[in-house]
Each structure stands twice: as structure tokens, then as C-alpha cells.
Amino acid sequence: MIRVSVDPAPIELAVEVAALEARGAGGVATFTGIVRGDDGVTALELEHYPGMTEASLVALAEAAMARWDLLGVTIVHRVGAMAVGERIVFLGTAAHHRREALDACAFLIDRLKTDAPFWKREHRGGATRWVEARHSDEAAAQRWSGIGD
Amino acid sequence: MIRVSVDPAPIELAVEVAALEARGAGGVATFTGIVRGDDGVTALELEHYPGMTEASLVALAEAAMARWDLLGVTIVHRVGAMAVGERIVFLGTAAHHRREALDACAFLIDRLKTDAPFWKREHRGGATRWVEARHSDEAAAQRWSGIGD
């Protein structure tokens, strides 16, 4: 089961987790990204490429299903304006074996960072700034390159 | 912040995640173990060593805090009788960097499997059977051995 959602509404973590837990797996791994308020950030905006975004997330989920023995993959990314402390992204995997669930979850967040067309803009009071991509994200995504990918 | 709980009550995942998300971290990683109903299992019982259990989980959380830059670690293990589909264990980590949160979460579940005094008994209808430890769990825990551990 693959579930992909790109939505301006807040991410309902309990609902997403419940759906993964209902897959009959022995384990569910999740990663949730949250808007950090340190460094003076007061709000965040997420822009994306409608159409390509959803397709790239489905491709990412399919890559995870092909690589690991998973019963479910969920990718939910929020777009639009969000406040400090709110969830930006939720990745979840359900598997019989914990290693598969955890590795797949790490893969999803690493690859999402480089493979999905989202752009973040930070607000600091009245000022705004587009976030720069980080080389460390490229390196993290490269970690998963290889056969069967 | 370390939170450890060993409790016969059902694990309140949403409450546990909310507490981790409130730590101000950029990311929260979780792993939840669930009672699987395949293989004819109808229920599960968890026995533990009161006192040593809590101490071993606190030591495990402290080892994770020492090894990675974490803002929070939560370990909740259910004990007593539980039904198929219910949560056995919840591990959660909060960190500024996703790699730290994810690696620490994997460490916690691998080590908990070998370092905490719990014993599982499976029910299949009227029959019961103590679950045998798996060599693969020893190997997974060994993965984390090394300096600073």
C-alpha cells in the first residue's frame, strides 16, 4: 500500500500512523520533520511543482517498496504557510522486520530531500529568505545509490 | 529529556510523539513494534524483571543521548497481556538532524532486544509458548558496538 499526499492542511500524524499499523506488520518506522523556531525563524512557506511533486513522491515510495519488503509506505508533505512547531513532512513505513522499516524510512527522507520539487522560504519577522540547498543532502541521497535502486 | 515507561496500559502513541515534537527539534524518528497475528498467534504476554527493566531502559536512553546529539529519547514498553494489533514497544528520538534521530532510533530498538529483561509468551488459542531469542538480534545489537558506546 502506497499513500502519497501533498496538502496545505496540517499533517494528521495519528491518522497516518494508524493506517500503517493496520497493515498487519510487526513494525512501523516514522520520520517527522518539524518547523524549527531557532535561528529567528517565525514561519515557513513551502512551494512545490504540482503534478511533478506527486509523481516524484509516488516514484520514491515505489522505489522503497521495490528495495525492501514493506507492507506500506506513506509520504505526506505539507505545502503553503506553516508555523513554528508544525509538521512539514511525515514518512512512514510498515514491515515485518524492523531493519526493513527503519532503513526504508531513512531512504525516503534522504531521497525526498533531493528528488522532490519543493522549495522552502523562511520568514523572520517581516523578512523572507529562500532556503539554500545543502551539499550534505546530496551526499545523504548518494548513500542509497546502487543496484536495484 | 529521557522518558522511560514500563506499563501494562496500552501505549498512547500520539501523546508520546507530541512530547517529543515539543522538544523543539527539527525531526522526530519513531519505531513501534506491534503484535502480529500471522502464524496463528492470538495474543501475547510480556513478562519482565521489575527494577532491572526500568534501569536498563534508562541506561539505553542515556547511551543514545551520549552517542548522538538528541533533544529527547522516549522508550515505552508494554507488559502483561496484549492483543494482536496492539503496540508492544514505542521508541522515539528528537534531534536537530534527521540522521541522528534515525540512527539513534535504530540503535534503541536493536539494543533493547538484547539488553532489556523482557520475555514474550505467545498464545495460539489455548496453547502457549515462550518465544526463543534470535541470533539475528544478537548480530543487530553488535552492529552498534564500539568506541563511545
Place this chain on the structure above:
Amino acid sequence: MDLLYFAWVREAVGTGQETVEPPAGVETIAALIDWLATRSPGHAEAFREPARLRAAIDQQFVPLDAALGSAREVAIFPPVTGG
């Protein structure tokens, strides 16, 4: 050819979408970027440093030296920063 711009590229150009007919000889994304830079001061600002840009053809990421071929939709944007 439909062009889409995102993030600060969109802001600099002043629109997120335009339809263009590049002249003969503009056969790669890189050549398209150079040509777009000549269209207005906003375009010049957006397309001044190709190394800061990334692109997709028909919703697939491509390197800047990719041939335009029969592209219907070309998107130009900064490196992605989701997650």
C-alpha cells in the same frame, strides 16, 4: 514551449509561467537559459548564474546540458529544499 519557474526564479522573472518560442539553435536547457536571460531585466536577474539553477523537462529532472528535443513543459528552478 511552456515554461514554469519556481521559488526565487519565479520571483525574479515576475511570473511562474510563460509560453515562448526559442529561436533555432537553442537546443539545450543551458542554451535556453542563456536566451531567456536576454528577454527582460527580471529574466537577466533570474538566469544570470546557470550554476545556481536546476531544470525539469516534462516533469523529469534533467541536467542543464540536456537536449530540449520535443519538450512540451520545461521548468527552471533553484535546487530543491523540501523535507
Place this chain on the structure above:
Amino acid sequence: MDLLYFAWVREAVGTGQETVEPPAGVETIAALIDWLATRSPGHAEAFREPARLRAAIDQQFVPLDAALGSAREVAIFPPVTGG
């Protein structure tokens, strides 16, 4: 010395807790296990295969060749299976 048993060890012995005074010469967990096996048919069943057993002294895991020393609480149980 307080002894604690868990899981099938507890069930075989028939109790989860007992207080014993091992004779002189019982100086390791392994020796304690051998001596315990002589105490009753249930003990014999529980302690027949030391390789299947694990132990803790004062709530710290120890190998079976660990010295009992001044242990107050010794626990004997199967390999753990939590998580």
C-alpha cells in the same frame, strides 16, 4: 541470597523467587546453577541446560562464569525476547 526466576525458568521451578544459602564452593553462577539443579525435580528441569540460561547479579547482566562475590540478588532466566 535472593534468587529470582523468569519466564520458563520460573514456571519449571514453580516459583519466581526463593532465598537460598548455597554451600561453600559454589562461587560462580555456573556452580550455582549446577547446585540449584539438585534441589527438586522442578529445579532439575529448569537448570538442566545451562547453555539455555542467562543471569544477572544485582540487576546487571553477567556471564555464567561470573563470580557470585557478595551478590544480594541473583536472577536466572532464558535469553531475553522483548521489543
